[in-house]
Amino acid sequence: xxxxxxxxxxxxxxxxxxxxxxxxxxxxxxxxxxxxxxxxxxxxxxxxx
Numbered sequence: 001x002x003x004x005x006x007x008x009x010x011x012x013x014x015x016x017x018x019x020x021x022x023x024x025x026x027x028x029x030x031x032x033x034x035x036x037x038x039x040x041x042x043x044x045x046x047x048x049x
Contacts, residue, residue: 015047 022044028037
């Protein structure tokens with residue numbers, strides 16, 4: 001069984017080329033409802049071997 005603690009994340013395992021795919025806003029939530037306040041950004045990326 002693979003455990004999350006067994007993963008080794010380094011340059012060799014990620015790949016040779018980093019590709020930024022998308023940037024999207026992360027909104028603040030209060031009582032389960034989304035607010036208009038942007039609290040940060042989410043970066044989607046891909047790694048090419």
